[in-house]
Amino acid sequence: MLSRTAFRASKAPSMIASRGFRTSAAxxxxxxxxxxxxxxxIPFNPLTKYFAVRYWxxxxxxxxxxxxxxxxxxKKNK
Numbered sequence: 001m002l003s004r005t006a007f008r009a010s011k012a013p014s015m016i017a018s019r020g021f022r023t024s025a026a027x028x029x030x031x032x033x034x035x036x037x038x039x040x041x042i043p044f045n046p047l048t049k050y051f052a053v054r055y056w057x058x059x060x061x062x063x064x065x066x067x068x069x070x071x072x073x074x075k076k077n078k
Contacts, residue, residue: 039046046055 034040045051
């Protein structure tokens with residue numbers, strides 16, 4: 001068991017070096033390539049004026065929703 005591990009450890013650097021990884025420039029002419037960079041992969045714009053108010057309002061609403069539903073269900077049958 002230990003000899004296998006030692007064999008793999010000694011062979012690993014040569015295997016990695018021989019694989020020859022390559023990279024190429026992104027094709028911007030492709031219809032499947034989207035813009036890259038900060039804030040380009042999210043469906044909202046955090047740079048708007050009232051983003052923080054809308055964000056925290058949404059978080060508070062969705063955090064409180066289960067509690068509100070539980071209270072409503074409890075009081076509904078009385």
